[in-house]
């Protein structure tokens with residue numbers, strides 16, 4: 147029998163596409179395969195064996211993907227930033243690789259899988275967008291950027307430089323591991339607060355030469371003044387949802403009152419984008435089993451991804467990885 151050619155997918159009168167993919171990718175964007183082109187590639191890391199308190203972040207990637215579906219991105223390829231009137235080709239720029247396969251026993255066993263997955267995305271010239279998972283996964287993702295130096299920006303209530311746990315691979319220690327193994331040129335920690343940060347951690351972070359802007363101070367900084375405190379990029383941005391106030395992000399293992407809100411986050415992202423390209427980012431610590439059926443923490447995390455993706459695209463002409471350009475791999 148003669149094989150018929152597949153007819154092109156018809157477009158609606160307003161350019162809307164009739165069919166999405168048959169499984170929930172982030173925002174309904176197209177699936178990504180190693181080597182194919184995209185400006186940003188989402189990957190899930192459903193790992194929570196680094197959790198020291200309440201678990202459940204292994205369900206984070208699927209919850210964030212599901213929460214990203216209020217109006218699938220892929221149906222309308224172009225989004226408009228309503229405040230700046232900038233058109234952003236988010237749906238065409240983003241693709242979703244799916245979740246990294248993991249053994250779930252310990253991070254030392256699993257991190258080569260995570261590093262390799264992030265490395266494949268970098269080799270394709272794209273910005274890796276990681277959905278956690280607990281915060282320990284940031285280390286193996288950053289490992290994929292070697293030997294390209296990045297500046298690390300950490301949004302979190304915690305300093306995450308705990309070195310007292312014997313295994314060293316908990317979600318309380320990514321900053322210490324990243325610094326000790328020389329995976330970053332600088333450390334900037336934003337939104338730190340609460341009495342759970344120990345004196346040991348405070349001393350350690352001073353010694354490491356990090357820029358630390360606590361929540362109370364951060365709330366008072368406008369975009370320009372915050373930008374002055376940041377180094378020049380390229381940046382890797384790691385967002386722990388406990389950076390936000392528990393009123394808007396209750397679904398996480400170690401919430402802390404006195405957190406920040408989404409408008410603060412937008413200001414921070416703009417300030418970072420002013421100072422240089424964002425070459426990778428993650429949003430971690432969403433635990434859907436710790437919140438009610440409203441799923442607001444997952445929705446907030448999905449919006450963080452979109453906001454950071456928009457910042458990557460709006461700076462795309464200067465960024466080493468960008469849409470519509472040469473797509474030179476960041477590494478090698």
Ligand SMILES: [Mn+2]
Nearest residue numbers: 281302306386
């Ligand atoms: Mn953290």
